[in-house]
Amino acid sequence: MTSENPPSQAGFSLFTEASLPLADAFGLFQGALLILLGLLVYGVEFGGIPLNQSGQLGLLLVLTSLQVLAVGSFLGRQHRRSWWLVTIGIAFAGMGIVSCIVPGILADVIQPLLGLQNIITGVLFLALQLVVPSVHGTRSPPAEPVTLPPLMKRLGLTVTVLMIVSIVFGLNMLAPVLLPSLIGLVPFALLFPVLVIILGLLMLYLVYINQKLQ
Amino acid sequence: MNDENTQRDPAGQQEQQAFVKQRAEVDLSIEEVLLLVFGVFFVLYGLLLFPVLTGALRYSLDSADGLFLVIVSLQVITMGKTPFGDLRRSWILVIVGIASAMLGSLAIFIPGSLTVPVSILTTVILVVGGVSLLVQLFISEERAKTWMKVPGILQHLTIACGVVYVLEILVGIFSLSGVVVGNRVLVPGNPAGPLVAVLLLIFGLSFFYLTWCIQKATRLYRPEETKNPTRE
Numbered sequence: 001m002t003s004e005n006p007p008s009q010a011g012f013s014l015f016t017e018a019s020l021p022l023a024d025a026f027g028l029f030q031g032a033l034l035i036l037l038g039l040l041v042y043g044v045e046f047g048g049i050p051l052n053q054s055g056q057l058g059l060l061l062v063l064t065s066l067q068v069l070a071v072g073s074f075l076g077r078q079h080r081r082s083w084w085l086v087t088i089g090i091a092f093a094g095m096g097i098v099s100c101i102v103p104g105i106l107a108d109v110i111q112p113l114l115g116l117q118n119i120i121t122g123v124l125f126l127a128l129q130l131v132v133p134s135v136h137g138t139r140s141p142p143a144e145p146v147t148l149p150p151l152m153k154r155l156g157l158t159v160t161v162l163m164i165v166s167i168v169f170g171l172n173m174l175a176p177v178l179l180p181s182l183i184g185l186v187p188f189a190l191l192f193p194v195l196v197i198i199l200g201l202l203m204l205y206l207v208y209i210n211q212k213l214q
Numbered sequence: 215m216n217d218e219n220t221q222r223d224p225a226g227q228q229e230q231q232a233f234v235k236q237r238a239e240v241d242l243s244i245e246e247v248l249l250l251v252f253g254v255f256f257v258l259y260g261l262l263l264f265p266v267l268t269g270a271l272r273y274s275l276d277s278a279d280g281l282f283l284v285i286v287s288l289q290v291i292t293m294g295k296t297p298f299g300d301l302r303r304s305w306i307l308v309i310v311g312i313a314s315a316m317l318g319s320l321a322i323f324i325p326g327s328l329t330v331p332v333s334i335l336t337t338v339i340l341v342v343g344g345v346s347l348l349v350q351l352f353i354s355e356e357r358a359k360t361w362m363k364v365p366g367i368l369q370h371l372t373i374a375c376g377v378v379y380v381l382e383i384l385v386g387i388f389s390l391s392g393v394v395v396g397n398r399v400l401v402p403g404n405p406a407g408p409l410v411a412v413l414l415l416i417f418g419l420s421f422f423y424l425t426w427c428i429q430k431a432t433r434l435y436r437p438e439e440t441k442n443p444t445r446e
Contacts, residue, residue, distance in 0.1 A: 013305075014304065014305045014306040014309070015304050015305070015306055016304060016305060017302055017303060017304055018303050018304060018305045018307070018308045020291075020292075020303070020308065022244055022292055025291050025292045025308075026292070028291070028308070028312065029287075029288065029291055029311075029312060029315055032312055032315075032316060033315070033316070033319055036316055036319060036320070036323075037319070037323065040320075040323050040324065049324055050324065050325070050326075051323055051324060052274065052277060052322060052323055052324065052325050054277075055274065055277040055280070055281075055322035055323060055325070056322065056323050058277075058281075058322070059281065059284065059319060059322050059323075062251070062281065062284075062285075065251075066247065066248075066251065066288065069242065069247040069250070069251070070242075070244045070247045070292075081241075081242065086242065090250065090254060093251050093254050094254050094258060097254060097255050097258050097259075097281065098258055098262065100274070100277040100278065100280070100281045100322055101258065101259055101262055101273050101274065101277060101278045101281075102262055102266070102271050102272070102273050102274070103272075103273075103274050103277065103325075104272075105271075
């Protein structure tokens, strides 16, 4: 079993080489992780499992930082990986690691940070990918209407829904910070597991579509 | 004088801009990114242990072990690099990686629930993985035996790999002692505590040295000429 072995030609098998690009590999892991987290939060709310909130936020921040460092994905766009972006990635990773190792000291900082990051990512993505092209298309429409393949349409729709859910997730993360009473805490507690599971499922579906497109 | 030249020579200016742009771009592979994150993890772990040992901070061993397991699993999922050596990234390996990442995540999310299995897994990864990689480093014809013949960065690379693997085994032995004696090393007042903190700090710094060596070697030699060594 070395990398020199040619991939099997006999269709899908567990032992064939996984043609997973980096972004899909992250998506697969993040999707599975978010579904697990959502189910665990339900366990906390209904079964009394003690959940380490600092560790949970820390791990989410470490994953965000890895996406920044590895693919330059930050705030809804693919950036050139400059030194300042790598510095941001390392700083985020450091904060996430500290939050995991020493619970309690950074959770209050990381929660609004993750909220803002999700809101900005979703808003920027929707603005740049949907609003700007549609305004541009109205002003200078193409000579012939462009028809996208169904899978591409599904990809576009899934990403759009993912970004909308990201914005709601971000707002929900900010709710206990902005409204530190029951008005902020109750919706946060109720919505958090639902949103996290939906985000996880959407990420897995996105990986599935990307695999089909290959 | 330079400005004058570039005004006269737009092609040269473009070339210079492209060069500046190339310099500004950080050419980090996923392997180097994960090694950097390992470095940050162990440096912070070592630094945080000092206030933990004085009793100023409380720390979560489960979360630390869990996070380590998650980062190791990400190496498996994204590159097919296991703690015991490189394998072809098959779907079964990806599934194993995701399963171990889930185990690590569970250890982070629910402290106390998986202390024993996660500690044992972390110890096995560190000790057996470290020994396995050290043996491969010195036995394989493509690695230390070849690299040590070439003066310069490849010799540094051999040293960096050797240092990381040896420290990995030592950190694993500390982790093993935690499993055997029930984590009584990292308690305030234990004289062995600061030694462990310093060991973790040096282990973290060794990852930065290894990342620097890999990046420099990759720039100097084409990928097919240099087989990238890895910690895992």
